[in-house]
Structures are given as structure tokens and as C-alpha cells.
Amino acid sequence: xxxxxxxxxxxxxxxxxxxxxxxxxxxxxxxxxxxxxxxxxxxxxxxxxxxxxxxxxxxxxxxxxxxxxxxxxxxxxxxxxxxxxxxxxxxxxxxxxxxxx
Numbered sequence: 625x626x627x628x629x630x631x632x633x634x635x636x637x638x639x640x641x642x643x644x645x646x647x648x649x650x651x652x653x654x655x656x657x658x659x660x661x662x663x664x665x666x667x668x669x670x671x672x673x674x675x676x677x678x679x680x681x682x683x684x685x686x687x688x689x690x691x692x693x694x695x696x697x698x699x700x701x702x703x704x705x706x707x708x709x710x711x712x713x714x715x716x717x718x719x720x721x722x723x724x725x
Contacts, residue, residue, distance in 0.1 A: 637663065656690055660686065
């Protein structure tokens with residue numbers, strides 16, 4: 625199957641499932657993630673594993689969409705309410721990653 629055709633179909637499917645998710649009251653990101661799960665070669669085998677290296681740009685764009693969607697839903701009030709928890713979490717992750725223990 626042509627790689628551009630697969631990428632186009634995946635983008636249309638992701639956009640469509642995101643739209644459907646938003647219509648039923650869920651975040652669009654749920655539709656994007658569902659598309660990735662459904663079309664993953666490791667879950668239902670709809671796509672062949674040999675296409676994965678050729679779809680690297682699509683993976684990067686998809687992650688950018690997801691990050692943009694999540695970032696757009698953040699509100700400063702929520703961040704302020706969980707500020708101490710977030711700082712503790714990020715500091716613990718940074719300490720764990722850079723520790724020599």
C-alpha cells in the first residue's frame with residue numbers, strides 16, 4: 625500500500641475520531657489516541673509493521689497535535705492549585721533521572 629495513502633487515511637481517521645469524541649463530550653485527544661490504538665500494527669494488525677519506519681513524520685506530527693491539544697486545555701488556575709504537587713513531581717523525576725544511585 626502506498627505510504628502517502630496510509631498517512632492520509634490515518635490523518636482523516638484521527639481527525640474524524642477526534643471530532644466524534646468532542647461531539648460526545650470527550651476531549652479530542654481521546655479520538656486521536658483511539659486512532660493510534662486501532663491502527664497500530666501491534667494491536668489489531670490493520671497495518672503492516674514494515675510501514676512504521678516510513679510513518680515517522682506522521683508520528684511526530686501526531687505527538688505535536690496531542691501536545692497542542694493538552695496544552696490548550698491547561699488553565700492557570702488549575703496549575704496554581706496543583707503547583708506544589710507539580711513542583712514535587714518534577715523535582716523527584718529530575719532527581720531520579722540524574723542521580724547516580
